[in-house]
Amino acid sequence: MQQSPEFGELRRRYRSFVFPLTVAFVAWYLLYVLLSNYASGFMGAKVVGHINIAFVFGLAQFLTTFLIAWWYSRFAAAKLDPKAGAIKSRLEQEGGA
Numbered sequence: 001m002q003q004s005p006e007f008g009e010l011r012r013r014y015r016s017f018v019f020p021l022t023v024a025f026v027a028w029y030l031l032y033v034l035l036s037n038y039a040s041g042f043m044g045a046k047v048v049g050h051i052n053i054a055f056v057f058g059l060a061q062f063l064t065t066f067l068i069a070w071w072y073s074r075f076a077a078a079k080l081d082p083k084a085g086a087i088k089s090r091l092e093q094e095g096g097a
Contacts, residue, residue, distance in 0.1 A: 010083045
């Protein structure tokens with residue numbers, strides 16, 4: 001099964017979504033960490049009242065995490081799950097599962 005073209009296509013679709021998004025998120029997180037360590041003046045700048053840029057960046061990390069989870073869920077439901085279901089059905093018909 002792992003050598004089948006269908007499974008290879010499923011892995012390719014998964015990787016083409018997950019790897020770039022992971023790299024982008026890690027870069028975004030490292031930007032937050034680096035700015036917190038080396039640009040404390042910038043991160044300490046007040047936005048509104050007692051809310052500074054560091055706080056906004058921190059909240060944006062949470063927002064980004066939930067956005068990525070939602071986006072992946074939609075991607076998997078539309079692109080991965082149907083293909084995985086077809087592979088599973090084919091294997092069950094062949095008696096391989």
